[in-house]
Amino acid sequence: MTRHKQSLDAAYFEGMFQGAADPWDLETSPYEQAKYAHTLQALAGRTYELGFEVGCAKGVLTQGLADHCRALLAIDVSETALEAARERCAPIDHVAFAQMTFPKQAPIGSAFDLILLSEVVYYWDDADIGRAADWIGSHLAPGGDLLLVHWTGETDYPQSGDDATFKLQAALGQSIAIVAADRQDQYRLDLWRRRP
Secondary structure: OOOOOOOOOHHHHHHHHHHOOOOOOOOOOHHHHHHHHHHHHOOOOOOEEEEEEEOOOOOHHHHHHHOOEEEEEEEEOOHHHHHHHHHHOOOOOOEEEEEOOOOOOOOOOOOEEEEEEEOOHHHOOHHHHHHHHHHHHHHEEEEEEEEEEEEOOOOOOOOOHHHHHHHHHHHHHHHEEEEEEEEOOOEEEEEEEEOO
């Protein structure tokens, strides 16, 4: 299988969301529902002051994540996806949405105590993984959590789920401690905490 060499661009994702109502079956798949439940369970009931979700898609996971955050910023590269996410989460007044191509575009100034990278890091090339690590290094609060979830099957993305995780971990180095490394049949969940 030939992999993309560069990070997938915004046009790829916008095309996916314009081409199908639910391109990855995020709203209907039992696999996705179980994975989302596992993702939220991994937070162990912790409440975060300020969360940041990269690649929120249509906001399915965002709804549950909002219960764990006093304020939550969710971003996506696709305006089509964000329109659906805003509508889905309209009753939740502490969730804000923005269109950004992370890590080339990222929030400035805020320190987050939760960053969620669910099914996104493997879309990035090595340079963008490095950019993401640099940003996380200066925007994840001490004691804050970084939660990654990635499909581990074959893809044509720039990284495999395992490679994406290993490369980001290497780039972050000793600044993070591993809290959980949970491997399921089709995905892996990794929870890291910023050292004080």
